[in-house]
Amino acid sequence: MKSLRFTKAKKIAVLFWAILILIPVLLPDSQYEQSLLIVCFLFAIMASGWNILSGLAGYVSLGHSVFLGVGMYTGAILGRETGVFTFYFAPIGMLTAMAFAFLLGSITLRTRSHAFVIITIAILLSVQLIVSNWVELTGGSNGIIFRSPSWARTAGNTPYYYMFLVVLVLTVALVRFIMNARLGAGFISIRDDESKAASIGINTTQYKVIAYCLSAAPYGLVGAIYSQYLGFINPTGSFSILISVYLVLAALVGGKGTLWGPVFGGFFIAFANEASTVFSGGISARVLIMGVVLVFTVMFVPQGLLVSVATMLRKRLAKDKTVEFINQAAIAERDAPLNLNNVKRAPSKAKADSSESILQVKGLYKSFGGVKAVNGVTMDIKRGSITGLIGPNGSGKTTLFNCITGTYGADSGIVIFNGTDITKMQPWTRAHMGMGRTFQITKLFKSMSVLDNLVAPLEKPSARNMLANKMQGEEVERAREILDFMGLSSFEKSNVSALSFGQQKLVEFAQILMLRPDIVMLDEPASGINPTLIERLSKAIKKLNDAGTTFLIVEHNIPLVLGLCDYIHVLSAGEIMVSGTPEEVRNNEAVIEAYLGPDTLLEGLDV
Amino acid sequence: MEIIQVLSYGILLGGLYSLLSSGLALIFGVLDIVNVAQGAFLVSGAFLTWQIWDLTGIEPILLIPVVALLWFGLGIIIYRTLFVRVAPQGPSMTVLLSFGLALIIEGALNLIFGNKFKSVQTSYSLQSYKLGEINFPAPQVIASLAAAVVLVLLYLYLKLSWAGRALRATAQNRDGAALIGISHRKISSFAYGLGMATAGAGGVLISVSYPIYPATHYEWISKLLGIIVLGGMGSIPGAIIGSMLLGIVEAAGNTYAPQWTILFFYGVIILSLLFKPEGLLGARSRKDSV
């Protein structure tokens, strides 16, 4: 069934390209149509490129046309200096745009969404200004004018038509490649939840810069061609905020985050633009029309026309589907085997001594404004143990976790993991070293299926891995096995948001195991889920611990903690109050007072 | 002497910009929306003022309450019909919505008023007050004074009225405010209306100081964004400080190196967002540690 669908889709795509390739041949007197299609191609290229950064990786740029301008001017300046037509410099235009994106990305991608949008606009306008004023290089606001090639009169727009079409094909191929590769999955995970992506081993900085560079590449390539086509370029036209908005509109209308959405959207916007010129009878309402389209799209079809139509079709087709019955008990009872190599690293010399500390925290402090969340914590986690971390609400448990995993930077103190000082390391490096953690409120990538979520973590960084197809490889097999172990195989293809809260927790647990972690840190794994699933989880924890995996668990469920853990630390007001075996802690007066308040009788506190 | 003249121009500019940017800061602070349509609201307020002046000859400053009130109502309607739906989708979508709104307003202004510059002539359009050797052009002085009055009123309102307190509460913690009974929808549309009202008042002042033209909203929003980014995006006092600083920078730029003046604004935006994203007066929140 799947291969049949694929072939059908491929046929349609081939038809689409074939029509475009043949138009100049079949309709020889179509100079106007070709000029219109060139604009379509341009917008489709720009929308698709933008899609890589903003649709897939989720960093919305409103100033992306800066790269078009960079490509246009690169081609123009080189053309002027060498006397050669600008489109020959298309590859150099692409490289310049990518280099510029690399520079910009390294600096700006650390800002969050509002700031990023504003910065991209500011950069576009700044570059426009610099180009206007750097008269010796760029000709300033007078612009640069080009001689036409000798074949311009006879061939007209047709050579440019094919040049633009080639760039469009290349761009679509690039986006398709990215979407099928683990690189694309990485982008999507960054979009869905950047700090989660970092915690499962994705070097978000590197990925974002890559996304930025790849998104700029098509612009640089097409820009150099566009210069010669226009015959004249100037700063205002080449670095236009309005074009930036139109290309975003194109991607939105078609459907950002999809492959064909931006292409369709590009055509749509180009036609809309032309229609508003032709049918307005001398009174231009173009700006008004584009504004209305933008507002309408954002309000009613933000996911794009293609996706909306597809969803409607799917709903109609799905009317006859039966609702699945979820067999909770079966999940709990499933006792599938687990190949431990799938969830553990090969034993190394450092792990021989089981009484050694795998994780050490020394003198950790973290404040938020005046609130001292973590106020000087020192603790040792023994290798191979299941250690509990308990304490009243607000005692700083999650903050401590976050400092250990690198989600927050500690104000002072050090963290040592497997003998290495990791205090200054990025979250993904810690993940690569074998540190996995789950979150108090489950963090999963909402736009992906369960299987895709499982395959997302990166145990080790590797370029080959990035480019590999996300549907294949040993990770997928491993993921399936782990899912089976957890009893979740039937949910493999479901979107994670279709699962219950408890099931999501199990998925997140399974996800972490993909990292082959030496230590698994669980933040309130039992909260909010039914006893059956808690049971499942406990069994999994015990099985893995028997094989040598260390666990550090934050929990409020006292029976679970007392039953599971070999050692417990009690945190109160940011400091470790008591540490000891479950027995010791249970009977400690200070602990009881911290939880229940002073002057409380102990009767009935039997666990 | 020249420096004092530059400073004087700068402060007059800053005074005007303070009012114009306060609305932007308010909307961002309470609603988390970067309202790029603010420039268009300004310019349309200016056009309305011009139209009324053209028909009646009335002194434009007197129209401040009228335009502000009208824009307030319009703001509430716009928020309720457009933004309410889009706000949950996040900052990038609301920015796009706002941009679309700006385009619609620009297009409408083009169609209604055509493509000629409009300017309002008052008795003081060509006057200038002199203090020793320093010039204070009358339109700018009057606009700045009016701006200051409106800002003080706004400040008092925010500080003393229940609605003002509710706004500040929502800006600090939206969910908390909802929990204590502040209707999120009501306060949001109120905030947007208030932000747009300041744009209306600002528009009146612009009509008195400059010739107006639909496409100028881009220039205004670039400047205002620079100002609130510098001052701290949700902070009104920050907007005032940012306005003063950038007003002086603009006056200095126009005196010594006009081609680079606007680059200062963009540079400020970029550098601020990179190195001190909370601005001069904004606070770093837990959310920032992502």
Added chain:
Amino acid sequence: MNNSYKGLRKTALVAAVTALGLLITGCGIGSSKNSDPLVIGISLPLTGDFAQPGGAAKKGYEVWASLVNEDGGVLGQQVELNILDDASSAEQVVTDYNRLINQDKVPLILGTFSSLLNFPASTVAENNEMVLVAPAGGSPKIFEPMPKYYFFAQQATAPRQAEPFVNYILSLPESERPKTAAYATMDDPFAGPVIANMQALFEAAGIKTVYSKVYPPETTNFQPFASAIAKAKPEIIAQGAVFEDGVNLAKGLIQIGYSPKAMFQTSAPSNGAQYSDAIGLANTEGIFYAVSWSEKAPTPMNAEFVARYQKLFGAGLVPEEDAADAFAAAQVLQAAVEGTGGTDNPALADWLRANEVQTILGPLSWDEIGRPQGDFLLAQWQSGEVNIVAPDVAKTSNNLIFPKPAWTK
């Protein structure tokens, strides 16, 4: 994602077919049947930065069409104007002229407004071997590629626009002649060369430059400029303005009370009542500007032009210079068509290079790359009206106000 694949593919196909359908229909809608009217294709900035002069140019073209059609049309055919909006965007200009020439297959075209937009227009025209007569677009850059089909329909190119003013100042006796000058110009391909050339000529004649600055188009606050200029105490102030900036700088100077001996601005003072209302009628006294046209000029068809303009757009209105330039451009094209008896564009180009055309701007003639060979007019506001004061042949007043009187507040 996989489930919607099928739907997506289907939708993509539908989209592609629809798009193609639109295209083919577009062909159908656009193609003109060769019927009676003589269609002239025109692109103009009806919106965007140049909307003001663009709108004026449209009126000029329309007045021409109205007069010509009343008179039997051109070569017996009624003319029809096909005007598209290019929104002041260079890219749109290219699309517009492509459409007009290749889709609508117009036999003739006329130019758009401003040098910036006529650059790309001339490229399209050259590639299609169509004559482009431009009502504006005198920037020297346009002529660099040695165009064969481009004709600028004013008396001279941009750098030479200020020559009448320069000549007047330099003709003054030594004792009266100003010794210092201040220059402020917008970074604009047209205004820039005008002032730059003036500055070069004045400096060569020994007039000292005490202030010279270029400002970006989005500049709104001109008081700092006014202060700085006043501080330098120049006797001549020359500004390369477009409109708003001209008004703003003048207002700034009025506010601080600095009035030079002679003041020259490009473009802004040519906007009639808009200009005088903005700065005060009394303050216009003595301001110079270079102009291509005056409504009082005794050139052929001028009176009819003014009369028809007022009939179509409002009694008592003085046509804008841009409207007059558009009218003249159309006159040039008409002369070439009537002179060659047809619409063979290469023949039109040859004819224009060999002949002089009488227009409401006076006689126009061109060199081999389309540069006009005439002289601009020097205009001055006098007693609330505009008069031509130089060259002698075009004078509408023997009066010449110098030095400029002080401002009235």
